[in-house]
Amino acid sequence: MHWLSLCLSFLFLCFYTLAESNDRPIIGVLAQDISSPQGNWTSYIAASYVKFLESAGARVVPVMINKTPEEYKTLFNSINGILYPGGSANIFSSGYEKAARIFYELAIEAKKKGDHFPVWGTCLGLEQLMYLTSGKPVLSRTNTSGLALPLNFTNKINDSKLFQNFPPQVLQDLALKPLTENSHKWSVTMATYNEDEKLQKFYKVLSTNMDGTTEFLSTVEAYDYPIYGTQWHPEKNPFEWTRSYYPHSSSAVKMSFYIAQFFVDEARKNFHRFESVDLEQDALIYNYNPVYTGRKNIFEQVYYF
Numbered sequence: 001m002h003w004l005s006l007c008l009s010f011l012f013l014c015f016y017t018l019a020e021s022n023d024r025p026i027i028g029v030l031a032q033d034i035s036s037p038q039g040n041w042t043s044y045i046a047a048s049y050v051k052f053l054e055s056a057g058a059r060v061v062p063v064m065i066n067k068t069p070e071e072y073k074t075l076f077n078s079i080n081g082i083l084y085p086g087g088s089a090n091i092f093s094s095g096y097e098k099a100a101r102i103f104y105e106l107a108i109e110a111k112k113k114g115d116h117f118p119v120w121g122t123c124l125g126l127e128q129l130m131y132l133t134s135g136k137p138v139l140s141r142t143n144t145s146g147l148a149l150p151l152n153f154t155n156k157i158n159d160s161k162l163f164q165n166f167p168p169q170v171l172q173d174l175a176l177k178p179l180t181e182n183s184h185k186w187s188v189t190m191a192t193y194n195e196d197e198k199l200q201k202f203y204k205v206l207s208t209n210m211d212g213t214t215e216f217l218s219t220v221e222a223y224d225y226p227i228y229g230t231q232w233h234p235e236k237n238p239f240e241w242t243r244s245y246y247p248h249s250s251s252a253v254k255m256s257f258y259i260a261q262f263f264v265d266e267a268r269k270n271f272h273r274f275e276s277v278d279l280e281q282d283a284l285i286y287n288y289n290p291v292y293t294g295r296k297n298i299f300e301q302v303y304y305f
Contacts, residue, residue: 021268021269022080022267022268022269022270022271023057023268024059025057025058025059025080025081025264025267025268025270026058026059026060026061026078026079026080026267026274026280026284027053027058027059027060027061027079027080027081027082027083027263027264027267028060028061028062028063028075028079028081028082028083028103029045029049029050029053029060029061029062029063029082029083029085029285030045030063030065030082030083030084030085030096030099030100030103030125031043031044031045031062031063031064031065031095031096031305032044032045032065032085032087032088032089032094032095032096033065033089033094033095033096034304035088038304041304041305042305043064043065043095043304043305044302044303044304044305045062045085045285045302045303045305046085046086046087046235046299046301046302046303047239047290047299047300047301047302047303048235048236048239048240048299048300048301049083049085049122049235050285050290050303051235051238051239052234052235052238052239052256052260053083053260053263053264055238055256055257055260056257056260056261056263056264056265057264058080058264058267059284059285059286060284060285061075061078061079061283061284061285062285062288062303062305063075063082063099063103064305065094065095065096065098065099066095066098067099069102072099072102072103072106073102073106075283076102076103076106076107076110076117076272077272078272078273078274078275078279078280078283079272080117080118080267080268080270080271080272081117081118081119081120081226081263081266081267081270082103082107082117082118082119082120083119083120083121083122083125083263084096084100084119084120084121084122084124084125084126084128084129085122085123085124085125086122086123086124086125086183086184086233087123087124088124089124091124091127091128091131092131092137096124096128097128097131100125100128100129100132101132103119104119104129104132104227107119107225107226107227108225111224111225111226115270116226116266116269116270117226117270117272118226118227118228118263118266118267118269118270119225119226119227119228120227120228120229120263121227121228121229121230122229122230122232122233122234122235123183123184123230123231123232123233124184125229126188126217126220126229126230126231127139127184127186127188127231129227129229130188130199130217130229133198133199133202133203134196134198134199135198138188138192138193138196138199139186139187139188140186140187140188140189140192140214140216141185141186142184142185142186142187142189142211142214142216143211143212144182144184144185144187144209144211144216144231145182145183145184145185146182146183146243146245147178147181147182147245148178148179148180148181148182148245148246148247149178149180149182149209149218149232150174150175150176150177150178150179150180151174151175151179151180151207151209151218151219152175152207152208152209152210152218153171153174153175153206153207154205154206154207154208156204156205156206157171157206157207160204160206160221161221161226161228161262162206162219162221162228162259162262163206165258165262166258167254167258170251170254170255170258173251173254173255174255177249177251177252178247179237179247179249179251179252179255180209180218180230180232180233180234180247180255181232181233181236181237181245181246181247182209182231182232182233183233183236183298184231187211187214187216187217187231188216188217188231189214189215189216189217190205190208190215190216190217191215193205193217201223202222202223202224202225203217203220203221203222203223204220204221204222204223205217205219205220206219206220206221207219209231216231217231218230218231218232219231219232226266226269228263228266230259234255234256234259234260235256235260237252237253237255237256238253238256238257239300240298240299240300241294241300242294242297242298242299242300243298285303288303288304288305289303290302290303291303291304
């Protein structure tokens with residue numbers, strides 16, 4: 001059995017060495033504190049984020065909060081990307097913020113050395129990225145909780161990485177139909193972006209939206225790093241059903257898939273790996289069972305830790 005285990009580990013390492021594309025990408029999803037801990041559960045991940053990534057061919061590892069920097073660095077070197085989900089964590093001081101900061105800094109450092117490690121922020125995740133980049137609070141209150149909107153694309157979309165392979169019909173639907181679900185009370189306004197030199201140099205604004213009076217950033221990508229964010233929720237369209245304003249049309253679901261496909265393809269450019277098959281299997285979210293919470297929660301299913 002020991003001989004067999006060594007052979008499997010050797011084949012596992014050879015795959016990553018020889019392949020031009022990592023077709024077994026593993027993406028971390030960052031957990032966050034439960035506002036009211038239940039028993040031994042202190043953190044959670046909404047299952048829709050996991051399904052979102054799995055739909056495009058990735059496996060998922062939960063990134064637990066309140067680990068040491070050394071533990072996060074080891075995990076960084078084992079996975080192929082990370083997603084910062086939406087939620088209500090404190091982006092200035094929390095387990096979510098501390099972990100997000102470490103992975104953000106590691107991703108930037110890695111890119112400078114030619115190591116492509118993608119980072120995605122959804123809603124709260126985008127807000128976290130904006131704070132990490134700017135180094136100061138940049139959020140403003142907006143009336144954007146519970147509505148679906150079309151995207152107001154900027155001219156930056158013409159050379160964007162995120163949207164370059166989208167079918168023309170999907171892009172047209174995104175521009176004309178309310179396909180992007182917004183569940184946020186805070187936003188980065190265009191006025192704030194235009195006054196912040198760090199944000200302007202780091203992020204290309206691909207789309208904006210209005211809450212009626214205020215224009216805010218809705219889709220961004222970094223100029224020089226594989227870092228992306230949406231203020232809206234692409235994972236909700238196919239996988240969440242508890243609110244009437246979640247878009248479920250064919251166009252809405254297609255859009256979600258192309259977003260997921262893009263980010264997973266970004267992770268395929270990364271060749272980090274676990275040191276062994278056993279360590280990889282122990283880390284995967286398959287070791288946890290999602291709980292059905294749709295009767296009482298905004299999420300249909302939740303992983304608790």
